[in-house]
Amino acid sequence: MNDDSSRRVLAAVFPAGLPNRALVVLGVGLFGMGLAVGSYGAAVTRLLERGVAPGVAGLGMTLFLLGQLVVVAPADRLTRTRRSALVATVGLLAGAAAVALSSVGTVGTTLVARGLLGLGQGAAFVGAMKHVGRRTPGDLVATAQGLLGALFTLGLAVALAVAPTTFDAVGVPASMLVVAVVVAVGAAGAPFLDRGQSEPLVPVRAYLAPLRSRVGLALGLGNMATFGFLIVATTWYVDALEGVAGVPATATLLAFAATTVVGRALGGLLAARLGEPAVVRWSLLGLAAALAGMAAGVHYGVPALLVVGVAGTGFGFSVPFGPLFALAFSNLADDAGVTLVVMLAVGNAGALAYPWLVGELVAATATYATGFAAMSATVVGIWVLWRSAIGGAPAVTLDD
Numbered sequence: 197m198n199d200d201s202s203r204r205v206l207a208a209v210f211p212a213g214l215p216n217r218a219l220v221v222l223g224v225g226l227f228g229m230g231l232a233v234g235s236y237g238a239a240v241t242r243l244l245e246r247g248v249a250p251g252v253a254g255l256g257m258t259l260f261l262l263g264q265l266v267v268v269a270p271a272d273r274l275t276r277t278r279r280s281a282l283v284a285t286v287g288l289l290a291g292a293a294a295v296a297l298s299s300v301g302t303v304g305t306t307l308v309a310r311g312l313l314g315l316g317q318g319a320a321f322v323g324a325m326k327h328v329g330r331r332t333p334g335d336l337v338a339t340a341q342g343l344l345g346a347l348f349t350l351g352l353a354v355a356l357a358v359a360p361t362t363f364d365a366v367g368v369p370a371s372m373l374v375v376a377v378v379v380a381v382g383a384a385g386a387p388f389l390d391r392g393q394s395e396p397l398v399p400v401r402a403y404l405a406p407l408r409s410r411v412g413l414a415l416g417l418g419n420m421a422t423f424g425f426l427i428v429a430t431t432w433y434v435d436a437l438e439g440v441a442g443v444p445a446t447a448t449l450l451a452f453a454a455t456t457v458v459g460r461a462l463g464g465l466l467a468a469r470l471g472e473p474a475v476v477r478w479s480l481l482g483l484a485a486a487l488a489g490m491a492a493g494v495h496y497g498v499p500a501l502l503v504v505g506v507a508g509t510g511f512g513f514s515v516p517f518g519p520l521f522a523l524a525f526s527n528l529a530d531d532a533g534v535t536l537v538v539m540l541a542v543g544n545a546g547a548l549a550y551p552w553l554v555g556e557l558v559a560a561t562a563t564y565a566t567g568f569a570a571m572s573a574t575v576v577g578i579w580v581l582w583r584s585a586i587g588g589a590p591a592v593t594l595d596d
Contacts, residue, residue, distance in 0.1 A: 214340050215331040218281070218389050222324040223347040225288040225382020229317050230351020231375045232295045233260070233427065237434040238359035239298070239306065239368065244435060248303055254555030256310035257431040258548060261424065263314020264321075265544040269403055271322040272533045276397050280326040281389040287320030288383035292376045299372035318540065321348070325536055327389065338525075342518055346460045349426075349514065353453035356430050361446065398531055406528045406538045410585035415524045416542025417578045418476055421483060422520060423540075424547025425571055426456075426513040429487075431551045433506060436490075436564040442499040448506050455510030463515040472519035473586050480579040483512025487572035495565035523586075550574075 236256060243253040274283050291313055298309035325341050332340040355375075362371045406412035433452065437445040466475045486508030493502030521539065528535045554567030 213333045213336050214343075215328055215390075218328050218331055219340060219343055221382055221385035221389060222281075222284055222320075222327065223344055223382075225284070225291075225320060225379055225386065226324060226344055226348040227351040228295075228375055228378030228380075228382060229288070229291050229313075229320060230348040230353075231355040231378060232291060232298075232313055232351075232372075233317070234352035234355030234430055235359040235363075235371070235375065236260075236310070237356050237430050237432065238363050240431055241360070241435045241438065242363070242368070243303065243306070250555035250558040251552050252303065252307075252555070254431060254551035254553070256307050257427055257551035259307055259311035260314035260317070261427060261544045261548050261551070263311045263316075264318035265314075265541055265548065267315045267318035268322055268537045268540045268544075269400075271319040272326070272537045273397060275323055275326045275533065276395045279391055280323045280330065281386050281391075282323070284320050284323030284327060285383050285386040287316045287318065287323055288379055288386060290316030291320060292316075292379040292383055295372050295376040295379060299369040299376075301368055318544075321540070322533075322536060326533060329532060331390065338518075338522060341521075342460070342464075345517070346457070349460060349517075350457055352426075352430065353456045353510075356433065357446070357449040357453040360434055360449075395531075395533065398534060402529070402531065402534050403537055403541070406534070407542070410581070412528060412538070413542075414578075414582050414585040415520065415528055416539060417546055418480065418516065418520045418582060419524075419539045419543030420546030421480055421575045421578045422513050422517050422543070424543045425483075425550070425575070428547050428550040428554065428571065429509060429513070432554055432558075432564060432567065436494060436568075437502070437506070439564070440494060440497060440499060440502055443502055448503045451503070451507040452510045455507050456514045459511045459514030460517060462511070463518040466515065467519040467522065472523045475519045476516040476523070477579065477582055477587065479512055479516035480575055480582060482515075483509060484572045484575040484579060486512050487568050487575060491565045491568040491572060494563060494568065 240253045240256070244250060271283055271287070294309045294313035294316055297305050297312065324344055328340040328344060329337050359371070407416065433449065434445070437443050437448055463475060463479075486505045488505075489501050489508065490505035493499070493505055524535050524539050525532060528538060550571065553570065554564070557567040557570065558564055560566075
């Protein structure tokens with residue numbers, strides 16, 4: 197590739213006008229947070245090997261989702277009276293502390309660390325998104341925020357793929373301390389970012405208003421199926437793959453990481469051709485099919501079906517993410533912060549019980565098939581609601 201071609205590619209990915217310093221600093225922190233979240237799948241396997249009940253192991257991710265749920269609205273309100281970069285700093289510091297705590301390795305510290313990580317992730321994500329949103333020209337806001345989200349997803353996918361090998365090679369404490377350092381680097385740089393614009397406080401009832409319509413519920417539950425179930429699934433993938441003979445676990449996790457990252461970019465391309473509602477609708481259907489295929493692969497012991505299903509869920513979780521948030525910011529609420537809070541809150545609340553539920557189903561049935569089948573059935577239900585409330589129409593309104 198010549199110099200002109202390289203510049204054109206870089207200009208397409210990083211167009212002029214983006215707050216590059218903020219994207220680098222906050223992006224490093226969120227990438228580290230993604231590493232912390234994605235590494236839990238490998239930690240779950242070690243907990244199970246020590247005799248910890250699957251429901252207890254899954255409870256760690258339930259606490260993570262709960263932490264995010266309770267902090268997103270207070271974090272948004274803080275960004276209206278304090279610098280959003282400082283809110284992100286506090287979240288990243290909490291995340292770094294949580295990762296360091298998880299290196300202790302006991303069941304109690306692991307669960308506490310997961311809850312603290314959820315609090316940190318929620319505050320860091322809201323603060324980072326609000327900061328770059330205020331520092332970016334209107335036509336590039338989605339690009340800037342999408343890059344931050346993609347870096348978190350990249351960290352999660354990378355950790356899911358390499359954490360089992362890394363834990364075996366250097367041990368859990370050393371691995372997690374390295375991740376804590378990555379998060380701390382972002383936290384160290386965030387306070388020095390420029391001030392963004394301030395925003396007026398909104399009444400608390402503003403965060404509830406979008407949920408009074410079928411469209412608002414469909415958008416929020418769509419985020420549950422994508423981001424929420426991404427967190428749920430990655431809790432169990434490592435152990436589920438290792439439990440089926442003939443499955444190349446590392447290669448499959450690498451394939452999932454690739455499809456998860458590529459799917460973020462693919463979602464935008466497909467939305468430009470098909471429209472956001474149609475992309476979300478078909479992606480949800482594909483995700484349900486991939487989860488069902490995984491359940492069948494586990495139940496019948498068919499490695500190829502399980503591998504294809506896992507890789508397929510990478511697309512199912514990531515392709516609709518961008519179009520879903522584009523629809524939300526266009527139609528859910530006039531205030532971008534309210535929209536972000538509603539989408540994150542519903543996505544986390546809806547998925548809250550599933551990490552624990554899948555663990556309990558594993559304990560009761562001695563197979564991951566029932567848990568993946570339950571997730572597939574839930575996505576089908578969300579798809580039905582989506583078709584009813586939004587369908588493939590090019591535009592939606594809260595009046596629907």
